Amino acid sequence: MSHLDHHYTPNTLLGALSEDDLGLLKPHLTRVSVAREEVILQANKPVEHVYFPEGGIVSIVSDMIDSGRTEAGIFGRDGVSATCLLLGSDRSPHESFVQIGPMDALRIDADRYVDVIARSQTLRTVLLRYVQTTLVQSAQSTATNATHRIESRLARWLLMCDDRIDGDEIALTHEFMGMMISADRSNVTVTLHILEGAGMIRSKRGRVIILDRVKLAELAGDSYGVPEAEYRRLIGPLGVEYG
Numbered sequence: 001m002s003h004l005d006h007h008y009t010p011n012t013l014l015g016a017l018s019e020d021d022l023g024l025l026k027p028h029l030t031r032v033s034v035a036r037e038e039v040i041l042q043a044n045k046p047v048e049h050v051y052f053p054e055g056g057i058v059s060i061v062s063d064m065i066d067s068g069r070t071e072a073g074i075f076g077r078d079g080v081s082a083t084c085l086l087l088g089s090d091r092s093p094h095e096s097f098v099q100i101g102p103m104d105a106l107r108i109d110a111d112r113y114v115d116v117i118a119r120s121q122t123l124r125t126v127l128l129r130y131v132q133t134t135l136v137q138s139a140q141s142t143a144t145n146a147t148h149r150i151e152s153r154l155a156r157w158l159l160m161c162d163d164r165i166d167g168d169e170i171a172l173t174h175e176f177m178g179m180m181i182s183a184d185r186s187n188v189t190v191t192l193h194i195l196e197g198a199g200m201i202r203s204k205r206g207r208v209i210i211l212d213r214v215k216l217a218e219l220a221g222d223s224y225g226v227p228e229a230e231y232r233r234l235i236g237p238l239g240v241e242y243g
Helices: 020-030 081-088 110-118 119-147 150-163 176-180 185-197 212-224 228-233
Strands: 032-033 039-041 049-053 057-064 070-073 094-102 103-109 200-203 208-209
Touching: 020 103, 020 110, 020 119, 032 049, 039 057, 049 057, 049 110, 057 176, 070 119, 070 150, 070 176, 081 110, 081 119, 103 110, 110 119, 119 150, 119 212, 150 176, 150 185, 150 208, 150 212, 176 185, 185 200
Parallel strands: none
Antiparallel strands: 032 103, 039 094, 049 103, 057 070, 057 094, 200 208
16 A cells, blocks of 8 residues: 655655655645644644654643543554544644654645645545544544543553554653543552553653553553554554454
8 A cells, every 4th residue: 555755754644645646745745843742733723734743642632621631632653633624624622732752744734735635536535544543543542431441541542652653662741641541640650550560561750661562452452453453454554453
């Protein structure tokens, strides 16, 4: 499926495009560096730029008046920001910001992006397949938070983060992990100790080192794997398939 020149970009979604479709986008893409905690999509405001990350992790966050900030999804070099544009909306109620970075990304003006997509049905189809994977990820998160214990939820998110970065060390604060799994800081701390005691991870200040992905996957159970399988089916490599 992939036509990507990896010397150009490691973004897997761009790699799923045909040479012709990538050629439509390429003249309008600019490589930029995006700092950690930088907002790349403001909630409820018109989209100005679209980003194809080449590393790092972007969090899509829902900010609720009564319950605070909760993560609605993540993406990195597997995806693109502002999927609302592909569905006919110029804005989203959710904020997107860089949680693990700094990162490089290929950026395009939103108006130009929409114009280019209108010129190619095949380009639009691939990007809509990506939207499908984000919807599956969101649905899986909802089901996981409703049915799985906090240890399984954290294992799942650690695997998802690990899928999107190089190496096994992930820069994650307790606050971010709490937002990921809808838990308070004290519960996150206790859960990290449990995973560390089982030899799955090593927890350092502001960092988690993955020691045993297989054990993490066993703990995550069926909460991990469905969105990743859908991404592999529709777009390209992501994650690891466990029996």
